[in-house]
Amino acid sequence: MCSHYQSIKEAARLEKYFGVAPPSAPVVDDVWPGYAATFIRAGAGGERTSHAGRFGLVPHWAKDATMGRKTYNARSETVTEKPAYRDAWARAQHCIIPAECIFEPDWRSGRAVPAAIGLASGEPMGIAGLWAQWRDPEGALVHSFTMLTINADDHAFMRQFHRPEDEKRSVVILPPERWDDWLAADAANSAPFLLPFPAQDLVATVVTPPPPPRTLSLFD
Template sequence: MCSHYQTLKNRAKFEKEFRVKLPPYEGVYDVWPTYQALFVRRPREADAGDEAVPDREAMAGVFGLIPAWAKDDKFARRTFNARSETAASLPSFRDAWRKGHKCIIPADAIYEPDWRSGKAVATRIVRSDGGAMGLAGLWSGWKSPAGEWVLSFTMLTINADEHPLMRNFHKPGDEKRMVVILPDGCHDDWLTAPAERSMDFMRQFPAERMTAST
């Protein structure tokens, strides 16, 4: 599970790599569950045929998906990752999955604990080519008891037991998991694909294109 990542600090790089215009938002660089950060989605009006509507938009949301039926925003503490194998059936994620509420989570780096020394060592993982990571996610909207509309998002994960790099993380005996890093050329495909094709994108990013450091 990935509970800590670094979003893109460079606004120009963010806008260029993900083809969005950023809102006047100053969020944190190091993101943990319940923190606010920017994610990229397809605008709700994108299919209306209005040429003034962009293909993508950047939105501020809570890291940790809050389903519409949640009683409070503390729900985000345990929904920052969604297992792709069960996202379509678990109550926390199934509405976002069924409605095709896909998003991309831009990141400079992700962090995972390396337990091979006997204790957790926080390890920073980046793309070897220095490019931005576009992580596959789901988003949702939630109306708070105070009447405030809150957006939130989660990262989709897949099994990594056999991944040459990501199998080294998390506690011994635990299933190894990794977030889905989308290839640069399929961002639009991910955002526009119908729900029944979502699993087609749940693939491991090549280990040789990733670098880990402590």
């Protein structure tokens, strides 16, 4: 559902809302599959820690990283079954993906109009995700992550996006008071977090999104 989003640019904003500093490794702000961006997971003591990971989950058993081109969204209905995601789900490898907005095509006019979807409050959103780690052929450890999605056919806001004949989907936007609960939840107690976000708390703005960057891609 979401293949393009805007991460948090300012370190001070990431610290204010998520309580973490930016990762030490380089990341991009305009994120497409294969590009390095910030994700947040729980540390050994339960505290939030930030990491650089590739958008598009690459499981530990993958032969190469290119499968991440198709694994940037995990359907909640099949996440326990699909080989790409089931290990991360079973191990409760939960993460939060900080985002200013996600980009989706608005088809209400009969044509695709690029729109940036964000919170009406102007605050960044914390998207529920799963993370994984994989070793490349040279032995380097690569982190990656995916966004969890749910059906949005009946969602008053998210059903406006994508082609009329397509199933409507939404990323799982977590309320801030549930962020730490999500990071700490085990697999047996994960499903209750996968809920729609209130339609009245979302806004869409017509934009001209930038093209995909040509650096920091794991797929180049």
